[in-house]
Amino acid sequence: MLRTILAITFVTIFLIVSIPIWGILFIVGLFNKHAKDVIGYKCVAWAFGVVAFISGVKYEVHGLENIPKDKAVLYIGNHQSFFDVILGYHICPAVTGFLSKKTFEKVPLLNVWMKMNYCLFLTRTDPRQDLKLIIKAQEFIKQGISMFVFPEGTRSKTGEMAEFHEASFKLSTKTGCPIVPVCFTNTRAVLEAQQPRIKRAHVIVRFLPSIDPNALEGDNKKRIGLYVHDIIEKQLIEDSKLV
Structure with a gap:
């Protein structure tokens, strides 16, 4: 439990101590939005x-060279843990917004940082509101902000991948941005x-070659979610042999 307590303590201290940074970022944004x-x-x-x-996470990162450097992308990841977000956010090289659950919008201080960093909060119960957020995410991508989506919709309870929601891929098909x-x-x-206890573990994060949604044909284009799901699933089987 010591790692859990230390991690929670650090996050709490960071959120409180970082409050003055909001003011600094506001001022910077008046002159240079990109720098902010x-x-x-x-x-x-x-x-x-x-x-x-x-938390004692020993992580390997592979495939950063597969991320296009001159344009926004749609990251599509499998979802096993809260640490998918922590590592994804830490590793992604450019400004990236995450599509998150509505519940995180209610977390004090954290919600300010998330909104500041282009995160959007899906209700999953109000299709009309969620459609507005998807359209907003498309606008972010057009502005050069990459988005990260976990199209399973929630964390896996067993470690096995669930089906991908095809709607998540409209962020790519409607904007033409590459899928990573x-x-x-x-x-x-x-x-x-072993929740709530944090345990030391060896983790692999792998970015696969980007996919041009406009280059897909036939069933792969019609059911792009299934196509990307199968690609990730095959790689997970290979990477599971390395941990």
């Missing part, structure tokens, strides 16, 4: 890196396998 976005994103990415370190599949292997062993 980058600084704000790096602050949270650094904090999540510290959380991973405190992201494989998280063994993150469930950090927390969910």
Whole structure:
């Protein structure tokens, strides 16, 4: 439980101590919005890196060269653990917004950082409201902000992948941005396998080659979610042999 207590303590201290940074970022944003976005994103990415370190997560990162550097992308990841978000946020090289559950919008201080960093909160119960958020995410992508989606909709309770919601891929098909599949292997062993105790674990995060949605044909284009799901699932089987 010591790792859990230390991680929670650090996050709490960070959220409180970082409040003055909001004012600094506001001022920076008046002169240079891009600089404000980058600084704000790096602050949270650094904090999540510290959380991973405190938690004893030994992680390997592969495939960063597969991320296009000149345009926004749609990251699509499998979802086993809260640590998928922590590591994804820490590792993604450019400003990236996450589609998250509505419940996180109610977390004091954290919600400010999330909104500042282009995170959107899906209700999953109000289709009309969620459609507005999807359209807003598309606008972010057109502005050069990458988005990260876990299209299973929730964390896996067994470690097995659930089906992908096809609607998640409209962020790519409507904007033409590349899809970057992201494989998280063994993150469930950090927390969910023995929750609430955090356990040291070896994790692999792999960014697969990007996919051009406009280059797909036939069934792969009609059911792009299934196509990307199968790609990630095959890689997870291979990576599971390495942990």
